[in-house]
Amino acid sequence: MSNRKPQGQDEQRRRERERLAAHRGLATWGEKLVPLGSFREATAGAGRRLAPAGRAAATAAYLAGADDPTPVEGPFARIAVFGGVYNNHLGLATLLEDAARRGCEALYCLGDLGGFGPHPEKVRPLLETGDVRAIQGNYEESLAGGAGDCNCGYTDPRDNHFAALSYNYTAENSSPAFKAWMGTLPRRRRVRVGARELLLVHGSPRRINEFLFESTTPVPFLEVLLDQERADALLCTHTGLHWHRRLPSGRDAVNVGAVGRPPNDGRPEVRYAVVEERDDGLGVELVPLAYDHRALAEEMRAERLPEEFVETILSGWWTTCLEILPARERRVSKF
Amino acid sequence: MCEPAATARESAGAAGPPRVALRSLDTLWFQVGGTVCNLACTHCFVSCSPTNHTHELMPLAQILPYLEEAAALGVKEYYFTGGEPFLNPEMEAILEATLRRGPATVLTNGLLIDRHRARRLRRLADAAEYSLDLRVSLDGYDAASNDPIRGEGTFERILAGISHLVEAGVDPVITVTEVYDDNASAEGKRRFFELLSGLGIDKPRLKILPVFHIGAEAERGGAYESWQRLAAGDAPPTGWDHLQCSSCRMVTDQGVWVCPILVNEPAGKMGEALADTLDSYPLAHPACWTCHVHGVSCKT
Numbered sequence: 004m005s006n007r008k009p010q011g012q013d014e015q016r017r018r019e020r021e022r023l024a025a026h027r028g029l030a031t032w033g034e035k036l037v038p039l040g041s042f043r044e045a046t047a048g049a050g051r052r053l054a055p056a057g058r059a060a061a062t063a064a065y066l067a068g069a070d071d072p073t074p075v076e077g078p079f080a081r082i083a084v085f086g087g088v089y090n091n092h093l094g095l096a097t098l099l100e101d102a103a104r105r106g107c108e109a110l111y112c113l114g115d116l117g118g119f120g121p122h123p124e125k126v127r128p129l130l131e132t133g134d135v136r137a138i139q140g141n142y143e144e145s146l147a148g149g150a151g152d153c154n155c156g157y158t159d160p161r162d163n164h165f166a167a168l169s170y171n172y173t174a175e176n177s178s179p180a181f182k183a184w185m186g187t188l189p190r191r192r193r194v195r196v197g198a199r200e201l202l203l204v205h206g207s208p209r210r211i212n213e214f215l216f217e218s219t220t221p222v223p224f225l226e227v228l229l230d231q232e233r234a235d236a237l238l239c240t241h242t243g244l245h246w247h248r249r250l251p252s253g254r255d256a257v258n259v260g261a262v263g264r265p266p267n268d269g270r271p272e273v274r275y276a277v278v279e280e281r282d283d284g285l286g287v288e289l290v291p292l293a294y295d296h297r298a299l300a301e302e303m304r305a306e307r308l309p310e311e312f313v314e315t316i317l318s319g320w321w322t323t324c325l326e327i328l329p330a331r332e333r334r335v336s337k338f
Numbered sequence: 339m340c341e342p343a344a345t346a347r348e349s350a351g352a353a354g355p356p357r358v359a360l361r362s363l364d365t366l367w368f369q370v371g372g373t374v375c376n377l378a379c380t381h382c383f384v385s386c387s388p389t390n391h392t393h394e395l396m397p398l399a400q401i402l403p404y405l406e407e408a409a410a411l412g413v414k415e416y417y418f419t420g421g422e423p424f425l426n427p428e429m430e431a432i433l434e435a436t437l438r439r440g441p442a443t444v445l446t447n448g449l450l451i452d453r454h455r456a457r458r459l460r461r462l463a464d465a466a467e468y469s470l471d472l473r474v475s476l477d478g479y480d481a482a483s484n485d486p487i488r489g490e491g492t493f494e495r496i497l498a499g500i501s502h503l504v505e506a507g508v509d510p511v512i513t514v515t516e517v518y519d520d521n522a523s524a525e526g527k528r529r530f531f532e533l534l535s536g537l538g539i540d541k542p543r544l545k546i547l548p549v550f551h552i553g554a555e556a557e558r559g560g561a562y563e564s565w566q567r568l569a570a571g572d573a574p575p576t577g578w579d580h581l582q583c584s585s586c587r588m589v590t591d592q593g594v595w596v597c598p599i600l601v602n603e604p605a606g607k608m609g610e611a612l613a614d615t616l617d618s619y620p621l622a623h624p625a626c627w628t629c630h631v632h633g634v635s636c637k638t
Contacts, residue, residue, distance in 0.1 A: 049596075050608060066412075
């Protein structure tokens with residue numbers, strides 16, 4: 004078809020008639036040019052209208068979850084849950100002291116130990132000291148498997164450029180023993196807090212690198228997920244932004260945020276979650292944690308990590324990995 | 339060229355095309371503007387135009403039961419397209435109802451976004467618990483490249499719509515198709531980013547889509563070749579999770595289709611209710627080949 008502007012009304016009408024004649028009803032224009040016989044044959048059974056009982060059965064089958072053989076740990080009265088350490092050993096050390104002061108009986112790490120910050124090997128002894136029970140994030144999965152990138156899930160070239168810088172730095176500065184240990188970590192854990200059973204994952208129960216942001220993770224989706232997983236609460240990380248939702252069913256969904264990088268709010272404090280048994284259900288506190296962020300910035304500069312990362316640690320505003328933010332989270336972002 | 343490969347594909351086709359299971363229904367699309375559009379773009383794979391009534395506008399009353407069923411199935415996000423969604427007089431009411439249940443994205447040509455509508459959309463977004471995103475289509479970084487595709491004078495009108503959104507504090511995503519090779523090149527992207535930053539968008543987002551050689555595009559750019567089909571042996575080792583039909587369905591005024599691409603195919607229709615469509619679907623259409631080869635997802 005010519006892209007030339009039609010000359011006069013007659014030609015315009017003729018062209019419009021041609022367009023309509025070519026796809027009247029539900030026909031595909033391309034069929035004139037490519038025969039669709041094999042498509043029609045393959046889809047002969049498609050298109051059904053189930054009776055009400057059939058629909059109920061199809062829906063029930065879809066919603067049915069599978070049994071999860073993951074052993075249940077606990078019960079505890081109060082635990083600390085954190086993720087996204089990003090090599091921030093100073094933040095992690097402060098967290099260990101804070102959690103002990105608050106009387107947390109067990110500490111759980113939801114993964115992404117590396118990336119962004121300096122000296123990956125300084126994280127490991129802290130995890131041992133704190134008797135931290137960890138699961139794999141996409142970082143651990145990639146490092147243990149010798150993958151070429153972090154599988155962070157970005158598409159923007161600038162985000163991928165910075166993601167590659169931090170991944171390569173962490174890969175080069177982590178010992179083979181540390182990486183092998185990462186490979187031994189489970190992908191999920193189940194923990195009892197009081198009478199409630201918590202499911203701990205990195206991204207989501209479905210995918211290690213699924214982003215669960217507050218403004219794009221709706222209540223009905225979470226209710227179905229918890230039904231399928233037969234859990235009373237879901238705890239995740241991966242996005243770096245913390246949130247907590249009490250669902251209409253009385254269950255809870257929590258993104259514990261990150262202890263390695265501030266949550267893009269213009270303040271240097273990082274976050275972790277303290278979860279405890281309460282009479283009215285699960286108590287969830289997303290704790291702001293001040294630590295020596297200036298010392299971390301100095302270490303990052305000494306390691307020649309990108310100044311963009313240093314700026315985030317000092318200012319509390321993200322400078323990279325912004326593409327994945329949903330509309331609402333973008334609106335409050337400085338960059 | 340590619341003769342041997344073509345032969346291999348065709349012979350493998352005898353075993354039947356691969357089927358994709360619905361892993362989880364995460365994304366629900368609504369053809370809320372039907373196939374009715376105030377433009378008649380020459381690359382439109384659903385051949386939308388002011389006079390194409392293959393699918394009609396969807397009233398709110400028709401959408402509500404699907405939103406209810408979607409919530410029961412745990413749908414994660416909603417997308418609205420057409421045709422032009424803002425031709426639908428109930429579009430803003432539909433968005434308000436949707437945003438009570440989850441995040442929503444509207445794919446629009448931007449022509450009907452004046453200052454008043456942009457402000458109303460901002461208010462809708464501010465009042466909602468979930469994200470509202472707008473995606474405006476543009477097919478060239480200047481009038482000389484855009485207008486032959488989208489219509490005479492549309493470049494300026496699209497930019498006006500984008501500016502109204504930006505003024506209201508709503509940063510849209512810009513959708514660009516590979517109708518020109520240049521659009522997806524590094525230089526092409528640079529020109530688009532330059533254009534958008536000139537409009538006051540600090541954090542420009544481009545969504546680049548390949549063209550589907552069906553509908554109007556089959557006549558403009560040519561149709562699929564006979565070897566451009568998926569065959570039994572084509573399943574990647576990692577499975578089909580990258581294809582959107584493993585996690586989406588499309589609702590039109592006439593029922594539920596497998597995906598947003600095949601809405602003009604009667605055989606793309608899977609049922610009347612979402613519960614009818616939880617089964618697998620064969621990757622038998624040539625357009626499935628584009629999704630597979632390009633790793634396309636229509637969502638942002």
